[in-house]
Amino acid sequence: MEALEEKEAQVAAWLKKIFGDHPIPQYEVNARTTEVLYHLSERNRVRDRDVYLVTEDLKQKAKEYESEAKHLQDLLMESVNFSPASLSSTGSRYLNALVDSAVTLETKDTSLASFIPAVNDLTSDLFHTKSKNEEIKLELAKLEKNLTATLVLEKCLREDLKKAELHLCTERARVDSRLQNMDFLKAKSEEFRSGIRTAEEQLSARGMDASLSHQSLVALSEKLEELKRQTIPLKKKLESYLDLMPNPSLAQVKIEEAKRELDRERKLQKQVGLFRPDEK
16 A cells, blocks of 8 residues: 555656646546556656766767867967967868768768778768669569559459349349249149149049059050050061062061051050040
């Protein structure tokens, strides 16, 4: 509890220092907000300390530079009786330009031996930067080309997607229609089956022969079709016999056999035709 109160007091002092004469924004004071603000105040304190140390270091270096500059001025005065104050305005500008160049190039002094390597390094950096810029331009051109191709492809894909969705809607409507027709046909088929079963039951109750039922008639119809297929080669064979010179006895036998086969076929067709359910 005491630790929390100490943190709240430290936070309050830190906020007062931060905002100064301005009012401190209202906030909900609880353990969570106090803990967060306390950590912020600690980080701010560490940062202020680092800034203070850097500032003090810069001040110390500035003093050292000023002392070195004063020492150099004294040497110039003692050796050649030269002072920067005695320079003309043009000479002062040249001297300031020389100093600014040394600061920009980050040389240790303004001698030619320091300027030449610094300029060479700067020129090398310039060429390297230009080369890098060219590479970036080429890469940017490739990216723009790829982006254009991607946009075109995206447009084509959108159009294909719209066509596919339209086709899908059409196919879905067609499938729905077919499903409805299928349901209708199934219902009708079931209705017909029920009607056939009812009719067969009624006919069976009236003493109808079981051989005349729908299944029997279907079987007879299939048998009739099979007999028709079987009679086709017989008819062809009969036609081949008709082209030969007649042998009265043999021809009579073949003719009688063919007549009997045709009579059986006609009787079966008549029987199936009379009792076929789908004929009126």
